[in-house]
Amino acid sequence: MIRSPRGVEDILPLRISSYQWVEREASLLFSRYGYEEMRTPIFEQTDLFLRSIGRETDAGKNMYTFQDKKGRSLSLRPEATASIIRAYIQHKLYGEEDLWRVYYMGSMFRYERPQRGRLREFHQIGVETIGQGSPWVDVELVEMVVRFFKGLGLSHFYIRLNSIGCRGCRASYEKELKKYLEFHLDSLCPVCQERARVNTLRALDCKNDKCQSIIREAPGIEGYLCESCLAHFEKVRRGLKEVGVKFTVDPHLVRGLDYYTRTIFEIISSNLGAQDAVCGGGRYDDLVEDLEGPPTPAMGFSIGVERLLEALEKEGIAPPPGGEPTVYIVTLDGRSQIKGYELANFLRSKGVKTQLNLTPKGLSSQLKLVNRKKIRWTIIVGEKEVKEKTVILRDMESGKQETIEQGKWNEISQKLGR
Numbered sequence: 001m002i003r004s005p006r007g008v009e010d011i012l013p014l015r016i017s018s019y020q021w022v023e024r025e026a027s028l029l030f031s032r033y034g035y036e037e038m039r040t041p042i043f044e045q046t047d048l049f050l051r052s053i054g055r056e057t058d059a060g061k062n063m064y065t066f067q068d069k070k071g072r073s074l075s076l077r078p079e080a081t082a083s084i085i086r087a088y089i090q091h092k093l094y095g096e097e098d099l100w101r102v103y104y105m106g107s108m109f110r111y112e113r114p115q116r117g118r119l120r121e122f123h124q125i126g127v128e129t130i131g132q133g134s135p136w137v138d139v140e141l142v143e144m145v146v147r148f149f150k151g152l153g154l155s156h157f158y159i160r161l162n163s164i165g166c167r168g169c170r171a172s173y174e175k176e177l178k179k180y181l182e183f184h185l186d187s188l189c190p191v192c193q194e195r196a197r198v199n200t201l202r203a204l205d206c207k208n209d210k211c212q213s214i215i216r217e218a219p220g221i222e223g224y225l226c227e228s229c230l231a232h233f234e235k236v237r238r239g240l241k242e243v244g245v246k247f248t249v250d251p252h253l254v255r256g257l258d259y260y261t262r263t264i265f266e267i268i269s270s271n272l273g274a275q276d277a278v279c280g281g282g283r284y285d286d287l288v289e290d291l292e293g294p295p296t297p298a299m300g301f302s303i304g305v306e307r308l309l310e311a312l313e314k315e316g317i318a319p320p321p322g323g324e325p326t327v328y329i330v331t332l333d334g335r336s337q338i339k340g341y342e343l344a345n346f347l348r349s350k351g352v353k354t355q356l357n358l359t360p361k362g363l364s365s366q367l368k369l370v371n372r373k374k375i376r377w378t379i380i381v382g383e384k385e386v387k388e389k390t391v392i393l394r395d396m397e398s399g400k401q402e403t404i405e406q407g408k409w410n411e412i413s414q415k416l417g418r
Ligand SMILES: [Zn+2]
Pocket: 165, 166, 167, 168, 169, 170, 225, 226, 227, 228, 229, 230
């Protein structure tokens, strides 16, 4: 038997309703804030990702990279922002509007050790807002995702917020942090010893207890922010308070991708284990220019769908039941098959989910199937019914049934609420 590769999952029909539900709620809400959906390719030229998310980041190091038949290096997307900005520049969308807003949903790929809350193919829902640098953009973005989570019914989560400054002020902070980490080098885990050298800020993200105790005492960035980054951060914090969004400033918060500037945030579910960030995002005011577009401020976030679903499950929140009634039509011989087919299509045209028996089977085995599938309504079309030009409608919950004449099929759909 051929099994699926390690670290990827099938989403079986039983679970798909949860995905569809959060995707539907996201599109509804985001479109009310002026976002439109965008779809980008699953793979891109490897360089696009190396130049945006960075070579030394976890996402950059763990890409699925391969050569095509012409020897070009391509990679499966480890995230979507780089592709969206690539498209923004390629199609010269900056010429059209000063504020361009898109959302996306789809699979991302990272070759990491699979564990709970971390798959090699995972799903993200995210947004990008491109073209404006106002702190109110940051406020609205965070407020929107909080509204999204609350709208789904989630309540056990909190926001960590920080500013990682611009390139100018971050460099001086990085220098100080490096000094600090190098002073404590012997007490750090091997990964952090390496990070202290090449990817200093990421050391702040280490979950190792010993590293954590050192990081807690490390200098925070706030004292190093330049005047303009500091003013921006203050306006974001004030704005969030004004619109009623609660948050915690964490001076040691960093994000795993290189392109971030200024405001960054994470939304943490209190119910998940080590992989507890359900959403992460921030500003990336240099990325458009880095990828050879005009200087353009931008910001975005992405939500890990699998983690969100786990967080919802932990709070006992299930997708609302589907509103459409479901019917199963029992047919018992050749002529009833044709009658059943007509009736099925009539009901489908009325918005009723209708399953029709298509193979010769007895009444009892068909009813057994109806019970197993928990379908509420059954319609029986047998030899007798065809002769008498009737059908039998049975409510499987109450066990009541009635005979309905041909030509009165409308009554059936009315009884089912359609
Ligand atoms: Zn700055």
